[in-house]
Amino acid sequence: xxxxxxxxxxxxxxxxxxxxxxxxxxxxxxxxxxxxxxxxxxxxxxxxxxxxxxxxxxxxxxxxxxxxxxxxxxxxxxxxxxxxxxxxxxxxxxxxxxxxxxxxxxxxxxxxxxxxxxxxxxxxxxxxxxxxxxxxxxxxxxxxxxxxxxxxxxxxxxxxxxxxxxxxxxxxxxxxxxxxxxxxxxxxxxxxxxxxxxxxxxxxxxxxxxxxxxxxxxxxxxxxxxxxxxxxxxxxxxxxxxxxxxxxxxxxxxxxxxxxxxxxxxxxxxxxxxxxxxxxxxxxxxxxxxxxxxxxxxxxxxxxxxxxxxxxxxxxx
Numbered sequence: 007x008x009x010x011x012x013x014x015x016x017x018x019x020x021x022x023x024x025x026x027x028x029x030x031x032x033x034x035x036x037x038x039x040x041x042x043x044x045x046x047x048x049x050x051x052x053x054x055x056x057x058x059x060x061x062x063x064x065x066x067x068x069x070x071x072x073x074x075x076x077x078x079x080x081x082x083x084x085x086x087x088x089x090x091x092x093x094x095x096x097x098x099x100x101x102x103x104x105x106x107x108x109x110x111x112x113x114x115x116x117x118x119x120x121x122x123x124x125x126x127x128x129x130x131x132x133x134x135x136x137x138x139x140x141x142x143x144x145x146x147x148x149x150x151x152x153x154x155x156x157x158x159x160x161x162x163x164x165x166x167x168x169x170x171x172x173x174x175x176x177x178x179x180x181x182x183x184x185x186x187x188x189x190x191x192x193x194x195x196x197x198x199x200x201x202x203x204x205x206x207x208x209x210x211x212x213x214x215x216x217x218x219x220x221x222x223x224x225x226x227x228x229x230x231x232x233x234x235x236x237x238x239x240x241x242x243x244x245x246x247x248x249x250x251x252x253x254x255x256x257x258x259x260x261x262x263x264x265x266x267x268x269x270x271x272x273x274x275x276x277x278x279x280x281x282x283x284x285x286x287x288x289x290x291x292x293x294x295x296x297x298x299x300x301x302x303x304x305x306x307x308x309x310x311x312x313x314x315x316x317x318x319x320x321x322x323x
Contacts, residue, residue: 028126028127028128028129028130028132028206028234029126029234030124030126030208030232030233030234031060031061031062031124031126032059032060032061032062033231033232033233034102034104034105034107034108034230034231035059035062035098035102035105035107035108035109035229035230036105036106036107037059037060037061038057038058038059038060038098038107039057039058039059039060040055040056040057041055041056041057041058042054042055042056043056043071043086043090043093043094044086045075045083045086045087046075046083047075052087054086054087054090055090056090056091056093056094057091057098058094058096059096059098059107059109061124061126062096062109062122062123062124063096063123064094064095064096064120064121064122064123065121065123065162065209066119066121066123066209066211067093067094067095067117067119067120067121068094070117071085071086071093071117081116085116089114089116092112092114092116093116095111095112095113095114095117095120095121096109096110096111096120096122097109097110097111097112097226098110099228101140101142101228102228102230103138103140103188103228103230103231104138104230104231105230108140108228108229108230109122109228109229109230110226110227110228111210111212111226111227111228111229112212112224112225112226112227113147113212113213113214113219114219115216115219115220118213118214118215118216118219119211119212119213119214120211120212121209121210121211121212122209122210122229123207123208123209123210124207124208124209124232125159125205125206125207126205126206126207127204127205127206128155128203128204128205128206128234129203129204130203131155131173131174131195131197131203132155132195132206132234132235133194133195133235134176134192134193134194134195134234134235135151135153135176135192135193135195135208135232135233135234135235136190136191136192136193136231136232136233136234136235137151137190137191137229137230137231137232137233138188138189138190138191138229138230138231139180139186139188139189139191139227139228139229139230140186140187140188140189140227140228140230141182141184141185141186141225141226141227141228142185142225142226142227142228143182143185143223143224143225143226144183144184144185144225145183145214145215145218145223145225146181146182146183146214146215146218147181147182147183147212147213147214147225147226147227148179148180148181148182148212148213148214149179149180149181149182149210149211149212149227150177150178150179150209150210150211150213151176151177151178151179151180151193151208151209151210151211152175152176152177152208152209152211153175153176153177153193153195153206153207153208153209154169154172154174154175154206154207155172155173155174155175155195155203155205155206156172156173156174156201156203156205156206157173157201157202157203157204157205158204158205159205159206159207162209166278166300166301166302167255167302167321169198169302170198170302170319170321171198172198173197173198173199173200173201173203174195174196174197174198174203175195175196175198176193176194176195176196177193177278177302178191178193178278182225182227188228188230192235194280196278196304196319198319206234208232210227210229212226212227246314246316247307247308247309247314247315247316248264248265248316249262249263249264249265249307249316249318250262250263250318251263251305251318251320254320254321255320255321255322255323256295256320256321256322256323257296257322257323258294258295258296259292259293259294259295259296260292260293260295260305260320261291261292262288262291262292262293262307263291264291264307268288268291270287270309270310270311271287271288271307271308271309271310272285272286272287272288272307272308272310273285273286273287273288273293273305273306273307274305274306274307274308275293275295275298275303275304275305275306276303276304276306277301277302277303277304278301278302278303278304283298283303288307293305295320295322298322299322300322300323301321301322302319302320302321302322303319303320303321303322304317304318304319305317305318305319305320
């Protein structure tokens with residue numbers, strides 16, 4: 007499933023890469039700093055101030071603005087000159103879950119998405135990304151939350167399938183169409199393979215239908231209290247059931263190969279949000295997944311006698 011990640015290089019935001027050992031910087035968005043945009047790089051007087059949370063910025067929205075300026079788009083210039091903070095897409099809000107401030111993310115009719123991007127040093131894969139979120143408004147909004155952990159990150163993935171190329175990642179998608187109170191959410195971080203890491207990033211991407219924005223949609227989300235949970239310590243002796251999957255990726259069938267009898271084993275398939283899509287006893291060593299949408303899934307096999315289990319990821323084309 008193609009997403010709105012465009013392979014934007016992360017060096018654009020090198021200035022916000024803080025020195026922290028797997029800690030989300032400025033997690034409650036209490037510290038805001040002054041920044042500025044230029045609507046004409048050849049005119050030193052054409053700078054326009056805005057504020058952003060220290061340690062955080064926008065990568066997708068600001069890149070779209072930069073492209074507009076590079077091609078001399080007059081609408082981009084007008085947006086930066088007249089609505090600098092809105093052009094940035096991240097606002098300071100006093101409607102906070104904890105502390106004094108929260109980060110408000112809002113799209114508009116000029117660019118129908120907004121993003122909050124954070125990159126940080128990290129040497130051990132966390133268990134999950136935890137945060138508090140509130141949606142304000144009754145129009146339809148979609149929020150994608152993506153985290154990736156690797157050694158020397160260079161680009162955002164172009165689609166879900168590329169997430170399998172990183173040592174670890176977290177991914178979730180939420181839909182809103184009404185006012186909510188603050189809700190505490192947790193996104194598990196999945197480990198694909200063992201590898202050295204030194205960098206992580208988290209990006210929140212809010213998008214709204216253009217027709218709603220052009221009709222004056224003013225809905226938005228508030229993000230507060232973002233934390234990385236404790237690092238993984240694997241002490242689960244039951245998590246040792248070995249098996250293999252092929253082909254992977256697949257169009258229709260997954261074959262399961264085990265070194266012992268498959269009797270009394272349950273197969274469970276979930277999406278990356280944890281929703282159970284399949285749960286049956288393993289009768290054949292082949293499962294039909296043709297009805298699943300394209301994407302990444304988790305396949306878990308459980309021995310209902312001993313409690314032993316194992317988990318693998320697979321890609322449905």
